Amino acid sequence: MNDIKKAASIIQNGGLVAFPTETVYGLGADACSQSACLKIFEAKGRPSNNPLIVHVASLQDAKNIVQFNDNAEKLASLWPGPLTLVLPKKDNAELAQCVTAGLNTVAIRIPADSVALSLIKASGRPIAAPSANKSGTLSSTNYEHVKKNFGDEIFILTSNSQSAYGLESTIIDLTSSVPTILRFGFITPCTLEKLLGKKVEIASKLSEIKAPGMLLKHYSPKTKLRLKAESLRSSEVGLNFGNSQLNVVGSMNLSLSADTIEAAANLFDYLHVLDEFCLKNNIDSIAVADIPNIGIGLAINDRLARAAE
Missing domain, CATH: 3.90.870.10 (DHBP synthase)
Structure with missing residues (x-):
């Protein structure tokens, strides 16, 4: 078999x-x-x-x-793919x-x-x-x-x-007249709005839980994360992006070319590696470089923010 x-x-x-x-x-x-x-x-x-x-x-x-409904018919053109519809x-x-x-x-x-x-x-x-x-x-x-x-x-x-x-699917709620993104993912708000021909809303962190990925604390390593870091503090290792300089033994770079697609694919794998490195070497936290909060960067920053809660 x-x-x-x-x-x-x-x-x-x-x-x-x-x-x-x-x-x-x-x-x-x-x-x-x-x-x-x-x-x-x-x-x-x-x-x-x-x-x-x-x-x-x-x-x-x-x-x-x-x-x-009509909105679902339009967005189903993205299937098969990393998009979840709530209906x-x-x-x-x-x-x-x-x-x-x-x-x-x-x-x-x-x-x-x-x-x-x-x-x-x-x-x-x-x-x-x-x-x-x-x-x-x-x-x-x-x-x-x-x-x-x-x-x-x-x-x-x-x-x-x-x-x-490397990131969970985008989730969009289509149960009301205003489509609402419940979780950011690889399919960006811009792509969804082009297909729908209308603006989409973004769910508040306090919204009713209607889909996975909406809990405030989620996707977390055992090691503490410090976001938007510009330099390393003592007992930290860096998770870099592009030309950021959070460099010490064990540091990694999500994308040397500052490509958010590459960064998304590497995000969880690199966090697994860094978490193990920190636990093994008694390092207190992972300093994460700033990542542009546009396009796929929205999803990357969403995961990091929930991981750091």
Whole structure:
């Protein structure tokens, strides 16, 4: 039995599988099984009020679960891809209650990663999946990160490389007349506004939790982060961007060329590396260089701000 068939069998029988996507690794279960999806919350230590994203393999599969509107039709042109739509749940959708955290809305997307799509198709189930890490900790963008979180507790589908984008999907709420971004990601507000032909709003940090990634404290290493650093203090290591000079033994640079796409892809992996380095060498904090808060930089800074809370 190959790995996809084995993973699909685990999903069909109520188990958990960690699998790669183009964003980050996901920890998946049959989205229609309450007992299976509760295992996600237990394995991650995830708060029960934090909904899960449902991953499907086709537009029709999505339309069987949620009620589409004109805005959703426009943005679905970005699927498969790193975009999650929050839409009203259809009355006949057989989703586990814990997937939506009791809400009447569903966060849903079609992933672009070939392994993820193969798993969804082989299992014949919509798959509910948050990031494959313990709740509140750094997201996993490769096999080793997942292994560090769960050991042999979870079956892990492998990939030949890091996650392509390295950041969780953009999430946009389309349940009202004003589309609202709930979580920044690789798909930028500018891209969304061009497709929609209208302005989008940004959810407040105090907004109702309708999708993953909205908790104030999230994506955190064990080591403290200090943001917008211009120089190093004692007992710090640097996470640089472009020509910033936070240089000491162990420091890393998200992108020497100041490319936010490259920086996003490297963010969680480099934070994993620096966190381990700091813990091993009794270093107090990671000083993070300033990153422009435009385009994909919005998503990078969102993750860093929540990690530093």
